[in-house]
Amino acid sequence: MHNVTLIKGDGIGPSIMEAAVAVIDASGAKINWHLAEAGLTAFEQTGTPLPEATLASIAETRVAFKGPLTTMVGEGFRSINVELRKTYDLYANVRPAKSWNGVKTRFENVDIVIVRENTEGLYVGLEHYLSPKKDIAESLAVITRAGSERIVEYAFKYARDNQRKKVTVCHKANILKFSQGLFLNTAREVAAKYPDIEFDEKIIDAACMHMVMKPEQFDVVVTTNMFGDILSDITAGLVGGLGLIPGANIGADAALFEAVHGSAPDIAGKNIANPVAVMMAGVMMLNHLGEHEAAIRMQNAIEKVVNEGIYVTPDLNPASTTGTKEMGLAIIAAME
The missing domain is CATH 3.40.718.10 (Isopropylmalate Dehydrogenase)
Structure with a gap:
């Protein structure tokens, strides 16, 4: 069983993270999720964008899985991503970009x-x-x-x-x-x-x-x-865009995995956000945890659904009416 700090994030964060967590749980990997808050949502609730409880959770688990966080431009609090990288000395940012057969570029x-x-x-x-x-x-x-x-x-x-x-x-x-x-x-x-x-x-x-x-x-x-x-x-x-790109932040004894796109508050709650980036970050996390079979199973299922282009969100196929949650269910079905 692996302990992982889960930060759902702002805007579309909760919806794409819930879809990603469901897929990770269905992959066969055993994850004990520690729910924590950060970003604008945390700031509005607690007065700080990075609560001590969140820092304590990451200090304990040494692995975090994070949705997008809202950072104010030119004012307000500093980037939480930058703060987390500094706090845990996450010195290597790794972003793979690979062509998808189902995405025309x-x-x-x-x-x-x-x-x-x-x-x-x-x-x-x-x-x-x-x-x-x-x-x-x-x-x-x-x-x-x-x-x-x-x-x-x-x-x-x-x-x-x-x-x-x-x-x-x-x-x-x-x-x-x-x-x-x-x-x-x-x-x-x-x-x-x-x-x-x-x-x-x-x-x-x-x-x-x-x-x-x-x-x-x-x-x-x-x-x-x-x-x-x-x-x-x-x-x-x-x-094909940031909606397909995962990110990993790696340090000597801690790691954070995330979608690298923004929180897109304009489409929050509409069940249309593309969850692929954070799901692929989940694949990177599973490999980091040594869950290689689960990672391969999850990656193959994501690639199958994206490349078929049917049960995908509208940004990947404008003719599609599939939502974030439904795309996640299609990926789980592809694993089975």
Whole structure:
């Protein structure tokens, strides 16, 4: 029996998480769910977006399964995702993007994994105003050798463990010679220890261009925090959107699995939200827990339903009247 903290989240979170939990429970994996709150819902109920009870639950289980949380733009509380990554040192953000036979896009056979450094760079939030009038702001991007080394090591180990052939490091060391230069030089040192894995370097802007022109040249991509955030949205676009992309946040002794899309409050409660992203995050979680047979069973069922394109939500098939809950039931039936 595995103990997992369950955070249903805001907006469409409760509906897609309930569908995902039902599928995970039907997969054969034995999960003891610890329900916890976070985000806007928690803020409205308790006055804090990240209650101590939630932090205590994750500290105990060391594994969290999370729906989308609402983050206010330009005001209000900081991103809970960022806070959770910092609190539990979840340094590796892993987002696989793979083509689906049942989802028509501009490209076929895309299979890219973005490995993004999760605790450094601009997203550490070290920023302040430089004038009393608040008309000049400064943000600091922090890059360390230790942080760079462990994320590149993770990328190469991931490639080796998952029979991947190539790791590409994306950087901006041609301009940011100190911070990005440190990241690139550290990546080169780590790559030398993995002669069985092909190593490639790309400047970030060129990488974006190549990714939308010839995505098949990429396999595993490792990069710094903000660049990884941008690249993972590009790869999502290549395969059909964020509604199909799972995310994992991995640390030395804790992990968080989530959908990477927003909380979509405009469609909350309408039973039309696509649950695939968070279900695929559930597959990643099962693999992390060692429940490999259940993970394969669940992934095969999700792929079968999505590729058939019948019992899917309207965003995947505009002619469909299948809801979130019904799609989950179809996936459970496919497992049986």
